[in-house]
Amino acid sequence: MRDRPSAGLDLPPEDRAGAPVTGWTRRHWIAVADHLLASLRPYRSPFGARISPPGRGSWSGGDTDGLEGFARTAVLAAVRLAAGDEPARGSLGELADQVTTGLLAGTDPGGPERWPAVTDYSQQIVEAASLAVALHESRPWIWERLTPGQREQVAGWLGGTVGRGVRENNHVLFQAVVGEFLASVGAGHDRGEIEDRLDRIEPWYSGDGWYLDGPETRHDYRSGGPREFAVGPEAAYDAGRRFDHYNAWGFHLYPLLWARIAGERAGARAVLYRERLHRFLAQYRWLFGPDGAVLHQGRSLSYRFACLAPFWLGALDGATPLTPGQTRRLASGVLRHFTERGAPDPRGLLPLGWYGEQSAAAQVYSSPGSPYAAAMGFLGLLLPAGHPVWTAPEEPLARERADLTAALPVPGFLVHRTAADGLVRVLNHGSCYLTAPPAVERDEPHYARLAYSTRTGPVIGPEAPRIDNHLALLLPDGTATRRERIHPLAVTDRYAASWHRPLPPGGPVPGAAPPPVVSVSVPAGPWEIRVHGLRRPPGWGLREGGYALAAEAAPETVLRERPGAAVRTAPGANGPGLVSAVLGLHGWTAAEVHRRERANAFGHRCAVPLLVLPPAPAQVCDESSGQIEVVVGAVLLTGAPGAPPAPEVTVRVAGTEVRLAWPDGRELLVRPVLPWQAPVDRGPAT
Structure with missing residues (x-):
């Protein structure tokens, strides 16, 4: 096994007193986040609205792929801004300026780097949700510093998701998150649509914290190019019983992110989502090895440590069966495991693949920016440095040393x-x-x-x-x-x-x-x-x-x-x-x-x-x-x-x-x- 992380990743010394299992601390997480963000700078477009790492493109086309790269790394930037602690190179202010510049260039309807307009069933709906999460979690740094005109411009592009057709799977949650952010900033939204999208996942809840990724009988599929879909009763087909990591980086992640944006309005829904998350984590924790290895099953595996998102949300919302020390031990174990095996790679990038680059393992909808959904695995940086997750000593997971x-x-x-x-x-x-x-x-x-x-x-x-x-x-x-x-x-x-x-x-x-x-x-x-x-x-x-x-x-x-x-x-x-x-x-x-x-x-x-x-x-x-x-x-x-x-x-x-x-x-x-x-x-x- 490699005894050191990817080249170019400068890490602080290990702390075997506070982290006896992994040696990693909050400072290690910040160092990895800074390394990922810095390594993407050469792949920013001139006005910053697109981030396009090298690699095989998706079926959505280069413009949407560049938007995907920007939106997903914007989440990582937002979490990094919320974490505080100035980076070793550059500053948090510079990071906020980069995101703001790209955001305004992408949402400028007449600009040279304008993002593709949101259409029915499009990838833009997915990326709009990432932007909404990023803007919410970095409000003091980005949204609150925009002028009224700039806010209207950004909300105008995000508002293109309202009323759009959406896929019969985890995509319904993206509209709910975007709509709630628009509501939180006083922009146009459809409250009925938000509630409907949240309601639509209820029949897919199957118990013990597990969701199907859409109904077993689906009524939509891509019939041609990026904008060609067959929809309706005549498009019905058996989609199977889809259980996978989308429970972690989709069905438990976005409802609770929606609840963070909605605040008191989340009400009973937030209580329900937290109860389900608690039950899910009680089982999901078994799918990780003591060495930090993650079960290799399901699709979108290039998201890698995005699977850690529900563990961090459990700590953020008090909805976890794990102790603070167990949460950090599991999460740091996973992040360390990947960094020691080529993710990030020597360029500091997260390529399509698992450890290194393996585009054959990725689905046709994945672009070189898709792996940066891994940003959701850094939500633990929303917890302050004094939180028990960061201060309590690491603890082994229950039955970690037994068959x-x-x-x-x-x-x-x-x-x-x-x-x-x-x-x-x-x-x-x-x-x-x-x-x-x-x-x-x-x-x-x-x-x-x-x-x-x-x-x-x-x-x-x-x-x-x-x-x-x-x-x-x-x-x-x-x-x-x-x-x-x-x-x-x-x-x-x-x-x-x-x-x-x-x-x-x-x-x-x-x-x-x-x-x-x-x-x-x-x-x-x-x-x-x-x-x-x-x-x-x-x-x-x-x-x-x-x-x-x-x-x-x-x-x-x-x-x-x-x-x-x-x-x-x-x-x-x-x-x-x-x-x-x-x-x-x-x-x-x-x-x-x-x-x-x-x-x-x-x-x-x-x-x-x-x-x-x-x-x-x-x-x-x-x-x-x-x-x-x-x-x-x-x-x-x-x-x-x-x-x-x-x-x-x-x-x-x-x-x-x-x-x-x-x-x-x-x-x-x-x-x-x-x-x-x-x-x-x-x-x-x-």
């Missing part, structure tokens, strides 16, 4: 953490993102996999196969089926289960549509036991992938008997070495390793261990045949030193009943078929 399995039934996650290596794995039996029409193959690698972790990412790219952490039926030509809509069956601390209908590329094959696959995941030490019940059409094969390991150097391959396969990475820039392995326990007959290059956010070369079965013999295979095939395998991801031991689980299969037995006497009886019956769990916990 953990934790059920998150609403998103369908089973968290599986091992103390020996600090790895957090999330077994996914509920969250799925189905891409919008006109796409035919609608699975997304950051949602469709059986498992994710804090140290690995899925195989990605336009030609990426469905291979890692995926059970695929293989057509006679070798192409793999997709896991699209995931139907949760159960999530407990002991196991998680779901079913899906495997879909071939291009849609169902006439006369050969496979029946549903039932999958059950059972943690067993550092291993996960996977049980699948399925029916294969004649001539179709089967393949199960483990975790994809990626590094700059090619992972080493280790083949096993029984069958099995393992790959290993050496210790490197991203941390200690890892081992990913698969082991056939029943039904599997062979193993192999798949390799790819430039197809993973964690490194240029990746490898995936696989279990395989040859094509099924010719046989009748339909919904009523009753011929269910059961396969059982073990999947390992570990960073613990030494050779990984085999799982201490005995497997016996009789028909469709699978009996898993542990040395301590515990047994689990599983039937991976529909209709679903809950497994019988006997004996002590492991």
